Amino acid sequence: MEQGQADVRMPIAIIGLGGIGRAHLLHALASAHVRPVAVADPAPAAQVFARTHGVPWFADHRELLDRTRAQAAIVATPNGAHVGVGLDCIARGLVVLVEKPIADTVAEARRLCDAAAAANLPVLVGHQRRHSPYVRRARQLIDDGVIGRPVSIVAMATWLKPDPYFETEWRRSPGGGPVLINLIHDIDMLRHLVGDVASVQASTSSAIRGFAVEDTAAVILRFANGALGTVAGSDAAVAPWNYDLAAGEAAHYPQQHVDAMFISGTEGSMTLPRLSVWRYRGARGWHEPLSEERTAVHRYDPYLEQLRHLRAVVEGAEAPLCSGIDGLRTLAATRAVLDAADSGRPVVPGA
Ligand SMILES: NC(=O)c1ccc[n+]([C@@H]2O[C@H](COP(=O)([O-])OP(=O)(O)OC[C@H]3O[C@@H](n4cnc5c(N)ncnc54)[C@H](O)[C@@H]3O)[C@@H](O)[C@H]2O)c1
Structure with missing residues (x-):
């Protein structure tokens, strides 16, 4: 970006910085549509990776959510944490792109979808294909x-x-x-x-x-x-x-x-x-x-396209290509x- 130009890319958070979280971070850094404002992952290796790429790091996702101004969050934690972390994001008004599978169980997936519907927020599931x-x-x-x-x-x-x-x-x-x-x-x-x-x-x-x-x-x-x-x-x-x-x-x-x-x-x-x-x-x-x-x-690159789509969904220009309910049915x-x-x-x- 040229000096003096405003950054119009949408701020997103990435929660979980393991294998796929790191790929999301690298894609977000390369994206013309979103920018990573911060990442959260308690692992020391995640802190090092975030620092290497110049992105603020938090050990706890709730602290990240309370201290940054992301409009959407990618949840790339292990499956069992998808719903808990996703609910915390929804409670703060963020649109969530949750990695697949949306949850461990269909009942848990339903809980996430219901909370998003009650908050009038879309949920996207990372079936990037x-x-x-x-x-x-x-x-x-x-x-x-x-x-x-x-x-x-x-x-x-x-x-x-x-x-x-x-x-x-x-x-x-x-x-x-x-x-x-x-x-x-x-x-x-x-x-x-x-x-x-x-x-x-x-x-x-x-x-x-x-x-x-x-x-x-x-x-x-x-x-x-x-x-x-x-x-x-x-x-x-x-x-x-x-x-x-x-x-x-x-x-x-x-x-x-x-x-x-x-x-x-x-x-x-x-x-x-x-x-x-x-x-x-x-x-x-x-x-x-x-x-x-x-x-x-x-x-x-489907992952890069998924980020463009995430922004379009947040802005109300597109409906989720893979919604929470779609992810639940899959x-x-x-x-x-x-x-x-x-x-x-x-x-x-x-x-
Ligand atoms: N769409 C795809 O192509 C694709 C590919 C791989 C994995 N995935 C999915 O992504 C998710 C992560 O998979 P992975 O292979 O990256 O796993 P991983 O084990 O490599 O990484 C998970 C990371 O989450 C962190 N973590 C755990 N609990 C956390 C919490 N509460 N808050 C923040 N961070 C937390 C761990 O420290 C770890 O660094 C899984 O749901 C997996 O199914 C999707």
């Missing part, structure tokens, strides 16, 4: 009827987490596995593209690592519109078929040039993230030739995967 140029274009193609009515969906979320990842205890315990950490992103993406999930069947396995938490999951989703989908997920397989690897939108994942999601409809099919669309140009039917068309999109569908695997029966999310 909704801001991806690939997902945005896919949604537009579906809304335009290019593939017709969705019929059958296959999503893959297979990759290998390195051994040191599991040195942290909670990652070996129930709740810390690929279903609630990773598949929740795929389920949110499918809810965004295909529609609400009506029921879930699933099986999980911990046969490879032998931890208390699953390392592999096979999921059948029945969507409210009648479409059926399968999601295959594992963090113990050497494989590239995972949206995050395929899209290469986060710098820490080397991009693999593959597709990870296949959506088939009554008029055509589509892959993600490469956005191949398959359709008949003339006569229809399995003996006829199918044409493939690729859509190229302008690449941009959490309900994801928890239903674990419940269905435990019971061996179909589960209606949130029921």
Whole structure:
């Protein structure tokens, strides 16, 4: 910014400065729309990181909220603290962007959404894939009827987490596995593209690592519109078929040039993230030739776009792309995967 110019970027706070909180801070420092006024995280390493980047640090988020003038807060603490911290922000009139999952439980998520509604404040949930140029274009193609009515969906979320990842205890315990950490992103993406999930069947396995938490999951989703989908997920397989690897939108994942999601409809099919669309140009039917068309999109960073959107929501110019209630429904569908695997029966999310 030039000297003498007023800083028009919206002041935000970042609470929780671990892996993703630091990424949010770096994005906020690079953003033309928001600026980080302060961060809160009791960890000494967080204090050092904040100082390195010249951003005021607080050990306690309540002190930050009372002593700074942020208009919105990003809550990037461990899942169990999302609701408590989020409620403190809402009590002080801040719009909250809470990382996924919105809460540990659907009941807790409801508590946060109710408090925000009572305060007439929007809540956003950090399902950043909704801001991806690939997902945005896919949604537009579906809304335009290019593939017709969705019929059958296959999503893959297979990759290998390195051994040191599991040195942290909670990652070996129930709740810390690929279903609630990773598949929740795929389920949110499918809810965004295909529609609400009506029921879930699933099986999980911990046969490879032998931890208390699953390392592999096979999921059948029945969507409210009648479409059926399968999601295959594992963090113990050497494989590239995972949206995050395929899209290469986060710098820490080397991009693999593959597709990870296949959506088939009554008029055509589509892959993600490469956005191949398959359709008949003339006569229809399995003996006829199918044409493939690729859509190229302008690449941009979904996390940076999410910050632009956060400001637009605070200013009332846009509605949340992933609202608190949306995040709650995604959490309900994801928890239903674990419940269905435990019971061996179909589960209606949130029921
Ligand atoms: N959207 C994404 O791409 C994405 C990616 C990774 C993680 N996440 C989510 O972000 C959240 C954080 O994950 P992470 O991997 O950064 O975890 P992490 O363990 O690396 O960091 C969490 C940080 O929060 C701090 N903390 C704990 N309690 C706090 C409190 N009450 N107030 C302030 N700070 C507190 C800890 O000291 C730690 O530094 C989780 O909910 C996770 O699911 C989202």
